Amino acid sequence: AQSVTQLDSQVPVFEEAPVELRCNYSSSVSVYLFWYVQYPNQGLQLLLKYLSGSTLVKGINGFEAEFNKSQTSFHLRKPSVHISDTAEYFCAVSGGNTDKLIFGTGTRLQVFP
C-alpha cells in the first residue's frame, strides 16, 4: 500500500522569504509523485509531477521539488514566495498498476506581508 505524510499542517512565512514544504512517501513499487495547490473554494491544480528521469522537477509559479529515493521524500520549494502563494498544498503518490492517487493531509502555506 502507498501512503503520503506531510508533517507540517501549517507553514507561516513572510513575503519574499524561501519556503520548503515537506513530503515523505511510502510505497513498495515505483512511484509517481505530485504536488497540487488548492486555493479557497476551488479544486486542486497540478503544480508539478515526477514520473522518471531528473530528480529535480520544476513546476508552475516558480515552485520546484526534488525526488529523493533514499529518503523517500519529495519536498516542495520556492526561493521567494508571494502573498498570492497563500493556499493549501497537497503531496500525492500513485504507482504500480493503479491510477489511484493517494493524497497527504495537506500543508497550509500562509504568506504574510
Place this chain on the structure above:
Amino acid sequence: DAGVIQSPRHEVTEMGQEVTLRCKPISGHNSLFWYRQTMMRGLELLIYFNNNVPIDDSGMPEDRFSAKMPNASFSTLKIQPSEPRDSAVYFCASSSPGNGSPLHFGNGTRLTVT
C-alpha cells in the same frame, strides 16, 4: 477545454433526502475519480472508474453511497438517505490514459445536510 464540470456547486438538503452530484470529465479522459474533502479526514478517494467501469470502490463509506458512469462523459454520485455527517466538499477528477497521468479536478460540490 472547459475542464471537469461539476454540478451543483452548492447543495443544501435535509437529513433523509436523496442527493445526486454530477460530473462531466474532460473529453478523452478515460479515468474518473470521486473524492470527498473534510477538515477532519482531508481528501478521501471514494471510488474510481476506468473506461466507465468501477475499479475500486473501497472508499465508499457505506451502502447509502452509490456511483455510476453510464458513459464516458457523465458520472453521478448519489447519497440516499443523506445524513449530516455526509456534509463535505465532493470533488470529481479525471485523467487521460497512461501511468502517471495527473488528475484534473472540478471545482467541487459543497454539500450541507441539515
